[in-house]
Ligand SMILES: *[C@@H]1O[C@H](CO)[C@@H](O)[C@H](O)[C@H]1NC(C)=O
Ligand SMILES: *[C@@H]1O[C@H](CO)[C@@H](O)[C@H](O)[C@H]1NC(C)=O
Ligand SMILES: *[C@@H]1O[C@H](CO)[C@@H](O)[C@H](O)[C@H]1NC(C)=O
Ligand SMILES: *[C@@H]1O[C@H](CO)[C@@H](O)[C@H](O)[C@H]1NC(C)=O
Ligand SMILES: *[C@@H]1O[C@H](CO)[C@@H](O)[C@H](O)[C@H]1NC(C)=O
């Protein structure tokens with residue numbers, strides 16, 4: 001049979017310049033980056049090669065696959081993959097994409113950027129290695145107004161109907177993945193890793209996004225595992241492992257006057273292990289924008305030795321003193337927590353500190369069982385300006401301010 005195959009191959013080759021018959025019938029084409037000039041020696045800068053492969057793939061009328069095979073492909077600066085593309089594109093990463101270790105080499109807020117694209121699929125068993133170690137010690141923006149820009153590993157802006165499946169993000173300089181104005185996007189089987197003490201290395205960060213599904217994802221990093229910021233609606237999170245890290249956070253919100261509502265979040269079947277916080281909502285003490293955070297559901301959540309398992313803080317001020325402009329104007333309402341269990345590092349396992357001007361409304365607690373493993377006696381709850389109801393097992397005893 002071999003001769004048939006080789007004869008067919010020869011025939012195909014002879015037609016290479018006149019025909020497209022050797023492509024699969026649906027017109028899909030694979031761009032193996034090595035065959036298009038990328039060098040996997042871990043040193044040669046492949047930015048221009050990758051960008052030109054993207055341009056060819058994006059302009060094809062059939063669907064395209066860009067394939068990054070095993071090997072270390074150095075991308076020595078910011079890369080921008082921009083649409084709109086004619087058809088769908090699959091980016092398969094089996095190898096390693098390596099960032100420069102010098103933060104000044106990436107003259108952008110994000111290292112690998114995807115913009116203005118519909119129907120993008122990123123998959124593979126490969127790794128984005130942000131080489132953040134040298135950058136983390138330069139991260140002093142809270143004290144130094146002329147601090148250097150440190151890049152996030154991968155960013156999506158104005159991307160719809162797309163997904164990431166697989167891949168690992170390692171040691172980003174700042175956050176790992178950033179999503180801005182992204183709609184209908186699924187994230188599954190992703191692994192995110194950076195040391196627990198690496199500053200501002202948020203795992204997944206969202207602003208102005210809708211219809212996002214995150215599942216089967218393991219995040220261990222130095223800041224929020226998932227940060228849900230202004231203007232996010234309809235997000236569904238399940239089977240996530242978070243730790244080390246600062247938990248799954250809504251906010252911080254309310255600082256900018258253009259902040260928008262956050263509405264519709266479900267977090268299910270998730271484990272927080274050794275994190276500083278678990279379920280967290282933070283709004284600035286000096287907040288000015290009058291927005292609503294509503295319809296948040298947390299269900300079947302395990303806490304393993306978590307600093308603050310449940311933590312609503314409407315007086316957020318990470319670098320005091322904060323200029324006080326009155327109470328937070330962010331209204332938190334319709335919050336349901338069901339079957340939240342495990343261990344708290346601090347005695348106060350449930351902290352619900354809401355705004356005096358806009359008390360939290362309709363907070364429902366069902367089957368909470370959070371034990372304090374320290375020697376300081378049983379766990380406790382703290383409430384300020386919070387109205388709601390409790391049902392089922394309640395450890396610690398709740399302190400809600402009557403139904404409202
Ligand atoms: C062609 O399309 C079919 C159905 O959409 C898909 O299963 C197959 O993988 C495609 N072929 C290639 C080579 O991409
Ligand atoms: C790529 O590397 C992975 C892990 O090192 C290995 O399991 C896989 O077989 C390799 N694939 C190829 C095509 O060499
Ligand atoms: C930096 O990123 C922005 C979008 O985030 C893009 O428009 C710009 O072209 C990038 N610059 C470089 C040098 O890559
Ligand atoms: C992406 O989705 C949003 C929200 O559904 C929509 O407003 C926007 O027009 C879409 N963009 C594209 C390029 O399809
Ligand atoms: C995302 O997942 C949801 C639920 O599993 C599914 O309905 C939707 O089609 C998926 N969207 C994309 C873009 O993969």
Ligand SMILES: *[C@@H]1O[C@H](CO)[C@@H](O)[C@H](O)[C@H]1NC(C)=O
Nearest residue numbers: 241243244271272273274304
């Ligand atoms: C929690 O983290 C610790 C320390 O990293 C680890 O040994 C343990 O296996 C983890 N537990 C679970 C249930 O993942």
